Amino acid sequence: MSLHREKTLRTDAWHTGQPLELNFPDHWDVQVLWPAPLPALTDEQIADRLDRPAGRPLIPEMCHGTSRPLVIVDDLNRPTPAARLLPLLLERFRKAGIPAGKVTILIATGTHGAPQPCSIEKKVGLEAASGCRVLIHDAKRNCAHIGRTLSGTPVLVNKAVLDSDFVIGIGGVYPNYTAGFGGGSKLALGVLGFRSIKTLHFRFKGSGWGREKNQPLRTELDEIARMIRLNTIISLHINADCEIVRATYGNHFSYYDDEVAFARKFFSAPIPEGADVVISNAYPSDLSLTAVLQKGTAPLQYAAAHASRIVIACCSDGVGDHGLFPVIKTPCLAAVQFMRRLSVMKPYEFVQAITRRLERRSPSKSTETRNPIWLYRPLMRFEDLPTNIPGYRVLDSWSDVLAAIDREQGTGKRLKVFLYPCAPLQSLTQTGTRLPGRDARELQPPVMTY
Numbered sequence: 001m002s003l004h005r006e007k008t009l010r011t012d013a014w015h016t017g018q019p020l021e022l023n024f025p026d027h028w029d030v031q032v033l034w035p036a037p038l039p040a041l042t043d044e045q046i047a048d049r050l051d052r053p054a055g056r057p058l059i060p061e062m063c064h065g066t067s068r069p070l071v072i073v074d075d076l077n078r079p080t081p082a083a084r085l086l087p088l089l090l091e092r093f094r095k096a097g098i099p100a101g102k103v104t105i106l107i108a109t110g111t112h113g114a115p116q117p118c119s120i121e122k123k124v125g126l127e128a129a130s131g132c133r134v135l136i137h138d139a140k141r142n143c144a145h146i147g148r149t150l151s152g153t154p155v156l157v158n159k160a161v162l163d164s165d166f167v168i169g170i171g172g173v174y175p176n177y178t179a180g181f182g183g184g185s186k187l188a189l190g191v192l193g194f195r196s197i198k199t200l201h202f203r204f205k206g207s208g209w210g211r212e213k214n215q216p217l218r219t220e221l222d223e224i225a226r227m228i229r230l231n232t233i234i235s236l237h238i239n240a241d242c243e244i245v246r247a248t249y250g251n252h253f254s255y256y257d258d259e260v261a262f263a264r265k266f267f268s269a270p271i272p273e274g275a276d277v278v279i280s281n282a283y284p285s286d287l288s289l290t291a292v293l294q295k296g297t298a299p300l301q302y303a304a305a306h307a308s309r310i311v312i313a314c315c316s317d318g319v320g321d322h323g324l325f326p327v328i329k330t331p332c333l334a335a336v337q338f339m340r341r342l343s344v345m346k347p348y349e350f351v352q353a354i355t356r357r358l359e360r361r362s363p364s365k366s367t368e369t370r371n372p373i374w375l376y377r378p379l380m381r382f383e384d385l386p387t388n389i390p391g392y393r394v395l396d397s398w399s400d401v402l403a404a405i406d407r408e409q410g411t412g413k414r415l416k417v418f419l420y421p422c423a424p425l426q427s428l429t430q431t432g433t434r435l436p437g438r439d440a441r442e443l444q445p446p447v448m449t450y
Helices: 043-050 082-095 117-124 126-131 159-163 184-191 194-203 216-227 252-266 289-295 333-343 347-360 398-409
Strands: 003-010 019-025 028-032 069-074 104-108 133-136 143-148 154-158 166-172 233-238 244-250 268-270 277-281 308-312 373-376 392-395 415-420 427-429
Touching: 019 028, 019 398, 043 082, 043 244, 069 082, 069 159, 069 184, 082 117, 082 126, 082 166, 082 233, 104 117, 104 159, 104 184, 117 126, 117 133, 143 159, 154 159, 154 194, 154 216, 166 184, 184 216, 184 233, 184 252, 194 216, 216 252, 233 252, 244 252, 252 268, 308 398, 373 398, 392 398
Parallel strands: 028 415, 069 104, 069 166, 104 133, 166 233, 268 427, 277 308, 277 415, 308 373, 373 392
Antiparallel strands: 003 019, 143 154, 233 244
8 A cells, every 4th residue: 555644633632732644545535624724813912802802891890899700711622722811811800909819710511520630730721720719610519509591491500600709701612513613601501500401401402513503502501691690701713733813802792603603714614525534633622532522523424324434533531521421321321311301391392302203203214334433543642442432443553544444445446535634623514415314413423512
């Protein structure tokens, strides 16, 4: 097999972030779908964005008269480089007379597992980690009930939010399945209690990857954000090297649609129509298997039945954890999920759900079979992954991956290859006809994100 080395990606988010060079066979026609090139912002440029708020006063003015500010930061499953922002934010708190020791930083984990202690400093930076009070949200502890939304969702929130007298968030705007795009009001979901998160996931239909517009779930999240006083957010966009390329501070209710439009414009990529091989690099959300399956495989769901599928991910923290949608299924999980869904439905919603299920039911099972997804781990220096990941095969050798593709596609056959170098950041667009027999629901992975 003739190989040439020409494609350089990145891998191992939150650890080395090192370049990854991949060799491809000469008979592979590889199309690398990079996002539009955008220059990284300097610290001075980021500071300038903080001093040009959208629909809010300057941060020192907002904090005047307060003494217990709280900063909600998305967790390590999101690649948001909060460490770049927090020194600038702390400087503005000091201008308002608030020292770092009075500032609480709440890492919004939702139902994800807690980050490793060594990772906290990577997320928030040395100054914040050593000088501020840093808390890790636990959806099953220290949450208080503050009421219900107009539609009846119970709102339980971390008590640290209630104890503060000023709330501000830092979050990235990336595509996801639950709300279409993260950031904005969705940041509130990460500090809610388990019952609230369960209700939002099981009662409201997910938007689909990058399909945020006019969704009931987003309306619900907006209402919850206002209830917990999360009215001010610093929103970030990053490039394929995790560098900040856009920062917006202010009233996210007024500017969030512009941030989604920016993400769609500069990070859009076509679905892999006609591809024989689809490669999805899960960087910069390749910290754990849970994050990879939730955020790094969207292009693979659009691959045709005959196509070979590869996801690249180090999974440095091993399997990871999601309290609602675990990657490794237990025998009783289906029954538990059914009861959870039933518990959050009103009677008429339950009847509608059963009706929809019966209407969608096909008279005969599909006989379509698909190739497994090959999970390539470039660096085997961390926790082992389980061998029973449904639909996946784990390999630590790129040559073994290429050999597997040869077995699936045939040796020496010219192949059309789509490579998504930073799939978690990329919003997929359909440029041609839809894949036969597949709709947006069927294209979603079997797990959801908070």
